[in-house]
Amino acid sequence: MIKLELISVRPMSRNVDRFHTSDDGIREYIKKNFQDTGKLVSMTSSTSEDYSTQTRTFIFKSKSGYEDFVKDDILQYQNLLRERYNMYHKIAFKQLVTEI
Amino acid sequence: MYNLTLNHVLSHANRSFDIDTPVDAETVKYLTDMIDKFLEDNPIAKKSVIEDKEVIKKLFYIGHWNRDGEFNSDLKLPSFWAPLLIILPPVDTTDGKSLINLGRFYSKLGMAALKRGYALAFHNSLDCHDPRLREVQEYLHIDYDSFVATKHEDDFLLKTVICIGNKLIHDSPHNWDWTQAKIFESFPKVNFDFIKDYT
Numbered sequence: 404m405i406k407l408e409l410i411s412v413r414p415m416s417r418n419v420d421r422f423h424t425s426d427d428g429i430r431e432y433i434k435k436n437f438q439d440t441g442k443l444v445s446m447t448s449s450t451s452e453d454y455s456t457q458t459r460t461f462i463f464k465s466k467s468g469y470e471d472f473v474k475d476d477i478l479q480y481q482n483l484l485r486e487r488y489n490m491y492h493k494i495a496f497k498q499l500v501t502e503i
Numbered sequence: 504m505y506n507l508t509l510n511h512v513l514s515h516a517n518r519s520f521d522i523d524t525p526v527d528a529e530t531v532k533y534l535t536d537m538i539d540k541f542l543e544d545n546p547i548a549k550k551s552v553i554e555d556k557e558v559i560k561k562l563f564y565i566g567h568w569n570r571d572g573e574f575n576s577d578l579k580l581p582s583f584w585a586p587l588l589i590i591l592p593p594v595d596t597t598d599g600k601s602l603i604n605l606g607r608f609y610s611k612l613g614m615a616a617l618k619r620g621y622a623l624a625f626h627n628s629l630d631c632h633d634p635r636l637r638e639v640q641e642y643l644h645i646d647y648d649s650f651v652a653t654k655h656e657d658d659f660l661l662k663t664v665i666c667i668g669n670k671l672i673h674d675s676p677h678n679w680d681w682t683q684a685k686i687f688e689s690f691p692k693v694n695f696d697f698i699k700d701y702t
Contacts (some may be wrong), residue, residue: 421597424577427636476634487572 404444405469408462408499411489415455421455422491432477442468450477463503469500516624519681520585520668525554530619531587534612534667539592540618541608547601548591549644558639559588565633566626579681582624585666592644594659609665616667622677624666631660 411422437443444462451457463469472478489496531552538550553559566583569576587611593605596660609625616623629636629643642663650660671681680687 420577424575426564426577426579428561428574432635480632480634481576484569484572484576487569488575489572490573 404501405463405466406499406501406503407463407469407472408501409459409461411457411459412495413455413476414482414493415453420494423488423496425481426486429481436475437468437472442466442471466502515677516582516626516687517622517666517670518581518624518687519665519675519679520582520622521670521671522556522559522584522668524586524669526587526621526667527568530616533619534615536588537612537615542591544602545601545608547598548593548597548605549590551588551590551642551644553588553590553642554586556586558685559586561639562588562615562629562637562642565630565635565639566628567624567630568666569630579682579689580626580628581680582626582666583664584681585624585668587674589665589667590642590644590662592660609663612665616665616702621667622670625663626664626666629660629662629664631662642666650680 413420413422433446435441438446439469440463444464446459446461448459461472463472483497488494531554535552542548542550553562563579563583566580567574567576567578591605591609594600595601603690611621613625631650634642634647640647643660645660645662670677671689672679676686678687679685
Protein backbone atom coordinates (compact mmCIF):
# COMPACT_ATOMS: atom_id res chain seq x y z
CA MET A 404 0.00 0.00 0.00
CA ILE A 405 1.05 3.59 -0.56
CA LYS A 406 0.63 6.37 2.01
CA LEU A 407 0.42 9.95 0.76
CA GLU A 408 0.61 12.72 3.36
CA LEU A 409 -0.17 16.33 2.51
CA ILE A 410 1.19 18.53 5.30
CA SER A 411 0.30 22.21 5.57
CA VAL A 412 1.82 24.55 8.16
CA ARG A 413 0.52 28.05 8.71
CA PRO A 414 2.42 30.72 10.62
CA MET A 415 1.19 31.08 14.21
CA SER A 416 0.65 34.77 13.68
CA ARG A 417 -1.83 33.98 10.92
CA ASN A 418 -3.61 30.98 12.34
CA VAL A 419 -6.97 32.56 11.66
CA ASP A 420 -6.46 31.88 7.95
CA ARG A 421 -8.06 28.63 6.96
CA PHE A 422 -6.11 25.81 5.32
CA HIS A 423 -6.91 25.23 1.68
CA THR A 424 -10.16 23.34 1.24
CA SER A 425 -11.51 21.83 -1.96
CA ASP A 426 -15.22 22.05 -2.68
CA ASP A 427 -17.79 19.29 -2.17
CA GLY A 428 -17.65 18.47 -5.88
CA ILE A 429 -14.02 17.40 -5.51
CA ARG A 430 -14.83 15.28 -2.46
CA GLU A 431 -17.62 13.59 -4.44
CA TYR A 432 -15.21 13.09 -7.34
CA ILE A 433 -12.59 11.41 -5.13
CA LYS A 434 -15.22 9.19 -3.54
CA LYS A 435 -16.69 8.11 -6.88
CA ASN A 436 -13.43 7.59 -8.77
CA PHE A 437 -11.04 6.40 -6.07
CA GLN A 438 -12.86 5.23 -2.93
CA ASP A 439 -15.78 3.48 -4.59
CA THR A 440 -13.43 1.78 -7.06
CA GLY A 441 -11.25 0.47 -4.22
CA LYS A 442 -8.12 2.38 -5.26
CA LEU A 443 -8.24 4.63 -2.20
CA VAL A 444 -8.52 2.70 1.07
CA SER A 445 -8.82 5.64 3.45
CA MET A 446 -8.66 9.42 3.62
CA THR A 447 -8.21 11.20 6.95
CA SER A 448 -7.37 14.66 8.18
CA SER A 449 -5.89 15.82 11.47
CA THR A 450 -4.79 19.11 12.97
CA SER A 451 -2.04 19.67 15.53
CA GLU A 452 -2.92 20.81 19.06
CA ASP A 453 -1.74 24.34 18.34
CA TYR A 454 -3.79 24.39 15.11
CA SER A 455 -0.71 25.28 13.10
CA THR A 456 -0.34 22.03 11.14
CA GLN A 457 -2.83 20.07 9.13
CA THR A 458 -2.04 16.58 7.85
CA ARG A 459 -4.24 14.93 5.26
CA THR A 460 -3.47 11.25 4.80
CA PHE A 461 -4.46 9.10 1.83
CA ILE A 462 -3.85 5.34 1.83
CA PHE A 463 -3.87 3.69 -1.61
CA LYS A 464 -4.28 -0.04 -2.18
CA SER A 465 -1.57 -0.11 -4.85
CA LYS A 466 1.03 2.02 -6.56
CA SER A 467 -1.08 2.17 -9.75
CA GLY A 468 -4.02 3.61 -7.79
CA TYR A 469 -1.73 6.24 -6.29
CA GLU A 470 -0.37 7.09 -9.73
CA ASP A 471 -3.88 7.45 -11.14
CA PHE A 472 -4.62 9.85 -8.27
CA VAL A 473 -1.59 12.09 -8.78
CA LYS A 474 -1.94 12.13 -12.56
CA ASP A 475 -5.67 12.94 -12.54
CA ASP A 476 -6.08 16.30 -14.31
CA ILE A 477 -9.03 17.43 -12.17
CA LEU A 478 -7.04 16.82 -8.98
CA GLN A 479 -3.87 18.31 -10.49
CA TYR A 480 -5.79 21.53 -11.05
CA GLN A 481 -6.78 21.51 -7.38
CA ASN A 482 -3.06 21.30 -6.54
CA LEU A 483 -2.53 24.46 -8.55
CA LEU A 484 -5.33 26.23 -6.67
CA ARG A 485 -3.82 25.07 -3.37
CA GLU A 486 -0.36 26.34 -4.37
CA ARG A 487 -1.80 29.77 -5.15
CA TYR A 488 -3.84 29.84 -1.96
CA ASN A 489 -0.86 28.79 0.15
CA MET A 490 1.35 31.39 -1.46
CA TYR A 491 -1.21 34.13 -0.83
CA HIS A 492 -1.77 33.09 2.79
CA LYS A 493 1.88 32.20 3.53
CA ILE A 494 1.14 28.54 4.27
CA ALA A 495 4.04 26.09 3.92
CA PHE A 496 3.31 22.77 2.26
CA LYS A 497 5.06 19.45 1.81
CA GLN A 498 4.10 16.10 0.45
CA LEU A 499 5.37 12.72 1.72
CA VAL A 500 4.97 9.41 -0.06
CA THR A 501 5.85 6.16 1.69
CA GLU A 502 5.29 2.49 0.99
CA ILE A 503 3.61 0.72 3.92
CA MET B 504 -42.59 53.72 -9.86
CA TYR B 505 -38.89 54.16 -9.19
CA ASN B 506 -38.29 54.22 -5.45
CA LEU B 507 -35.72 53.06 -2.89
CA THR B 508 -36.97 49.48 -2.95
CA LEU B 509 -36.66 49.22 -6.72
CA ASN B 510 -33.29 50.95 -6.54
CA HIS B 511 -32.12 48.25 -4.12
CA VAL B 512 -33.44 45.50 -6.38
CA LEU B 513 -31.70 46.91 -9.43
CA SER B 514 -28.48 47.73 -7.59
CA HIS B 515 -27.68 44.29 -6.25
CA ALA B 516 -27.44 40.85 -7.76
CA ASN B 517 -29.60 38.49 -5.75
CA ARG B 518 -27.22 36.20 -3.89
CA SER B 519 -29.52 33.55 -2.44
CA PHE B 520 -32.09 31.68 -4.52
CA ASP B 521 -34.50 28.94 -3.57
CA ILE B 522 -33.04 26.15 -5.71
CA ASP B 523 -35.88 23.75 -4.90
CA THR B 524 -38.68 25.96 -6.21
CA PRO B 525 -38.47 25.97 -10.00
CA VAL B 526 -39.37 28.97 -12.11
CA ASP B 527 -42.93 28.42 -13.37
CA ALA B 528 -43.28 26.83 -16.80
CA GLU B 529 -45.12 29.81 -18.26
CA THR B 530 -42.26 32.17 -17.37
CA VAL B 531 -39.66 29.75 -18.73
CA LYS B 532 -41.64 29.57 -21.98
CA TYR B 533 -42.06 33.35 -22.10
CA LEU B 534 -38.30 33.90 -21.67
CA THR B 535 -37.43 31.12 -24.11
CA ASP B 536 -39.78 32.60 -26.73
CA MET B 537 -38.15 36.00 -26.19
CA ILE B 538 -34.72 34.45 -26.76
CA ASP B 539 -35.83 32.50 -29.83
CA LYS B 540 -37.39 35.61 -31.39
CA PHE B 541 -34.27 37.67 -30.64
CA LEU B 542 -31.91 35.05 -32.06
CA GLU B 543 -34.07 34.59 -35.13
CA ASP B 544 -33.71 38.29 -35.92
CA ASN B 545 -30.12 38.52 -34.60
CA PRO B 546 -28.23 35.24 -34.98
CA ILE B 547 -25.37 36.50 -32.82
CA ALA B 548 -25.39 34.03 -29.93
CA LYS B 549 -25.93 30.42 -28.93
CA LYS B 550 -28.54 29.49 -26.35
CA SER B 551 -28.65 27.42 -23.17
CA VAL B 552 -31.63 27.41 -20.83
CA ILE B 553 -30.73 25.21 -17.87
CA GLU B 554 -33.16 23.86 -15.27
CA ASP B 555 -31.46 20.53 -14.52
CA LYS B 556 -30.19 20.67 -10.92
CA GLU B 557 -27.29 18.29 -11.60
CA VAL B 558 -25.99 20.55 -14.38
CA ILE B 559 -26.51 23.65 -12.22
CA LYS B 560 -24.52 21.92 -9.45
CA LYS B 561 -21.60 21.34 -11.83
CA LEU B 562 -21.67 24.97 -12.95
CA PHE B 563 -21.87 26.07 -9.32
CA TYR B 564 -18.63 24.23 -8.52
CA ILE B 565 -16.70 25.92 -11.34
CA GLY B 566 -18.44 29.25 -10.75
CA HIS B 567 -15.46 30.79 -9.08
CA TRP B 568 -12.61 33.05 -10.11
CA ASN B 569 -9.61 32.28 -7.96
CA ARG B 570 -6.65 33.34 -10.04
CA ASP B 571 -4.48 34.86 -7.33
CA GLY B 572 -5.36 32.47 -4.52
CA GLU B 573 -7.04 34.98 -2.24
CA PHE B 574 -10.17 32.89 -1.82
CA ASN B 575 -10.41 29.34 -0.58
CA SER B 576 -11.62 26.82 -3.16
CA ASP B 577 -14.76 25.91 -1.22
CA LEU B 578 -15.95 29.50 -1.41
CA LYS B 579 -18.40 29.64 -4.30
CA LEU B 580 -20.46 32.28 -5.99
CA PRO B 581 -23.81 31.95 -4.21
CA SER B 582 -25.97 33.20 -7.08
CA PHE B 583 -25.15 30.24 -9.29
CA TRP B 584 -27.28 28.06 -7.04
CA ALA B 585 -30.46 29.14 -8.83
CA PRO B 586 -33.26 27.07 -10.39
CA LEU B 587 -32.98 28.67 -13.83
CA LEU B 588 -29.77 29.64 -15.61
CA ILE B 589 -29.71 31.25 -19.04
CA ILE B 590 -26.48 31.49 -21.03
CA LEU B 591 -26.26 33.16 -24.43
CA PRO B 592 -22.61 32.90 -25.49
CA PRO B 593 -21.80 35.32 -28.32
CA VAL B 594 -20.81 33.75 -31.63
CA ASP B 595 -18.23 36.45 -32.36
CA THR B 596 -16.62 37.97 -29.27
CA THR B 597 -14.78 40.57 -31.39
CA ASP B 598 -17.93 42.14 -32.84
CA GLY B 599 -18.55 45.05 -30.47
CA LYS B 600 -21.90 46.03 -31.99
CA SER B 601 -23.27 42.50 -31.54
CA LEU B 602 -21.99 42.39 -27.95
CA ILE B 603 -23.77 45.67 -27.11
CA ASN B 604 -26.92 44.35 -28.79
CA LEU B 605 -26.68 41.12 -26.81
CA GLY B 606 -26.05 43.05 -23.59
CA ARG B 607 -29.23 45.05 -24.15
CA PHE B 608 -31.13 41.85 -24.70
CA TYR B 609 -29.71 40.37 -21.48
CA SER B 610 -31.12 43.45 -19.69
CA LYS B 611 -34.54 42.94 -21.30
CA LEU B 612 -34.56 39.30 -20.19
CA GLY B 613 -33.64 40.35 -16.68
CA MET B 614 -36.37 42.99 -16.54
CA ALA B 615 -38.92 40.47 -17.84
CA ALA B 616 -37.96 38.09 -15.01
CA LEU B 617 -38.19 40.90 -12.45
CA LYS B 618 -41.64 41.93 -13.72
CA ARG B 619 -42.80 38.37 -13.17
CA GLY B 620 -41.78 38.56 -9.54
CA TYR B 621 -38.48 36.71 -9.70
CA ALA B 622 -35.11 37.76 -8.36
CA LEU B 623 -32.07 37.66 -10.58
CA ALA B 624 -28.31 37.92 -10.82
CA PHE B 625 -25.86 38.22 -13.67
CA HIS B 626 -22.54 36.39 -13.50
CA ASN B 627 -19.48 36.17 -15.64
CA SER B 628 -17.25 34.30 -13.24
CA LEU B 629 -16.54 30.80 -14.39
CA ASP B 630 -13.16 29.29 -13.68
CA CYS B 631 -12.67 28.23 -17.27
CA HIS B 632 -9.30 26.60 -16.48
CA ASP B 633 -10.94 23.99 -14.23
CA PRO B 634 -11.04 20.63 -16.10
CA ARG B 635 -14.49 20.00 -14.64
CA LEU B 636 -15.70 22.50 -17.22
CA ARG B 637 -15.45 19.60 -19.71
CA GLU B 638 -18.58 18.08 -18.14
CA VAL B 639 -20.71 21.16 -18.88
CA GLN B 640 -19.07 22.27 -22.13
CA GLU B 641 -22.19 21.61 -24.21
CA TYR B 642 -24.11 24.16 -22.13
CA LEU B 643 -21.33 26.72 -22.52
CA HIS B 644 -20.94 25.96 -26.23
CA ILE B 645 -17.21 25.38 -26.09
CA ASP B 646 -14.83 22.49 -26.57
CA TYR B 647 -12.74 22.43 -23.39
CA ASP B 648 -9.83 20.46 -24.87
CA SER B 649 -9.55 22.83 -27.86
CA PHE B 650 -9.69 25.75 -25.46
CA VAL B 651 -6.94 24.24 -23.31
CA ALA B 652 -4.79 23.55 -26.36
CA THR B 653 -4.87 27.19 -27.40
CA LYS B 654 -5.43 29.01 -24.14
CA HIS B 655 -3.20 31.63 -22.68
CA GLU B 656 -2.90 31.98 -18.91
CA ASP B 657 -5.02 35.12 -18.97
CA ASP B 658 -7.70 33.88 -21.33
CA PHE B 659 -11.18 33.69 -19.99
CA LEU B 660 -14.45 32.82 -21.58
CA LEU B 661 -17.16 35.37 -22.18
CA LYS B 662 -20.04 33.35 -20.77
CA THR B 663 -22.48 35.61 -19.01
CA VAL B 664 -25.07 33.73 -17.01
CA ILE B 665 -28.46 35.06 -15.91
CA CYS B 666 -29.53 33.36 -12.69
CA ILE B 667 -33.30 33.49 -12.02
CA GLY B 668 -35.48 32.21 -9.22
CA ASN B 669 -37.33 33.06 -6.04
CA LYS B 670 -35.37 34.53 -3.17
CA LEU B 671 -34.33 31.94 -0.59
CA ILE B 672 -35.68 34.11 2.22
CA HIS B 673 -38.46 36.37 1.02
CA ASP B 674 -37.68 39.49 3.06
CA SER B 675 -33.87 39.22 3.10
CA PRO B 676 -31.70 41.85 1.40
CA HIS B 677 -30.87 40.96 -2.19
CA ASN B 678 -27.18 40.68 -1.42
CA TRP B 679 -27.54 38.31 1.53
CA ASP B 680 -25.20 35.38 0.83
CA TRP B 681 -26.43 31.94 1.96
CA THR B 682 -22.97 30.36 1.60
CA GLN B 683 -21.47 32.61 4.26
CA ALA B 684 -24.62 33.81 6.04
CA LYS B 685 -23.67 37.45 5.59
CA ILE B 686 -24.15 40.38 3.26
CA PHE B 687 -22.18 39.98 0.03
CA GLU B 688 -20.04 43.08 -0.40
CA SER B 689 -20.96 44.84 -3.62
CA PHE B 690 -18.81 47.29 -5.50
CA PRO B 691 -19.75 50.89 -4.67
CA LYS B 692 -22.48 52.13 -6.98
CA VAL B 693 -22.25 55.30 -9.02
CA ASN B 694 -24.25 57.95 -7.20
CA PHE B 695 -25.85 61.18 -8.31
CA ASP B 696 -22.99 63.36 -7.01
CA PHE B 697 -20.43 61.30 -8.89
CA ILE B 698 -22.38 61.69 -12.12
CA LYS B 699 -22.85 65.42 -11.46
CA ASP B 700 -19.12 65.89 -10.83
CA TYR B 701 -17.97 64.03 -13.89
CA THR B 702 -20.45 65.26 -16.49
